[in-house]
Amino acid sequence: MTKLRIALVIGTTRATRFADIPADWLLEQLKDHPELSVEKVDLRDFNLPLFDEPASNLWMPSSDPAAIAWQKKIGEFDGYIFTVAEYNRSISGALKNALDQAYNEWNKKPMSAIAYGGTGAARALEHLRNMAVELQMVPTRNAVHIAAGDFFKVHPGMGGSGNMADIEENLKGSVKAMAEDLVWWGKATKAARG
Template sequence: MADKPKIALIISSTRDSRWADKPAQWALKHMQARDDIEVELVDLRDFDLPFFNEVASNAYVPTQDPRAVRWQQEIARFDGYVFLVAEYNRSITGALKNALDQDYINWGKKPMGVIGYGSVGAARAIEQLRLMAIELQMVPVRAGVHIGGSDFFRVSAYNPNPEPMEALDGILAGSVKDMLDQVSWYAGILKTARAAVQQAA
């Protein structure tokens, strides 16, 4: 497929003891196996983002902090996003909320999918994230991947003998495919539409 949409897989937890790396590598393999998208892993740890302290959103005035500008430039490179969501106290991580707030312009008119993990598969955090995404003019897709309950325990650090993530493929592969099918479809459609708008301008 020529000019495939570029999708970012965003790791949203930054703490030293995070578990995110294991499902991130699993998700990355699933995404790299497809021929309709290109994927890059984007780790919030790699961006020294300050707490949002601009005069206003970059929807209204240019951002001043060069660290936030670097993040905006990173976000702008992609045609869609898959967020790896850890649920902290029934919501997304503070690091992810801050990263979302640092940009407005470059998130818009692009799809977003989710892979969540925790006791209830990060369902509560993901519902909040979808609302935030709508405000940022992203297009949340319906399908999502929820690693919760006994499945989460099987592969997580809470298990003294955790299984590899591939142990869940038989359970979750269908959800992964559905979510990525939707992200890919919207990414292609919206990429074409954004290009048409830019050309007309």
């Protein structure tokens, strides 16, 4: 059976970002999954300009080569997991810009997240789910939230260890549920797209 291809999108480009720690941990958790093949896709690697096209690629092709490269890359996948940091109750500007740089490529595919912050980035993820609906993605119910004490325990910039093993027992149930959602919705939407 062919595995579903899932992009783990690093949703911030800041030099001091925390995203790599949970993303690398999640990749390790899912590396032997029998139905998912997960690849890290880092926004830093695409150097996207601020969205400045006459319209979304739903209505007309994009002209910027960086946007076209981004669209081609994300179009390769059957679904998405976003790393979500909460910035003033929403997602990062870099992630919002990346979402806006494509439209057709997101359509009819599931999305979930590994979200982190004092409230587990719950507000930012809810905002992202609303955007995903507009982009015709299927937001899944389950996601991984790293909140409060767990977040401070592992975030190096806040005196934490930088070691996800310190909290992974608290997250394994969420990882399992998220993966099950991605498999179910990934198979359903892939069959429907086919």
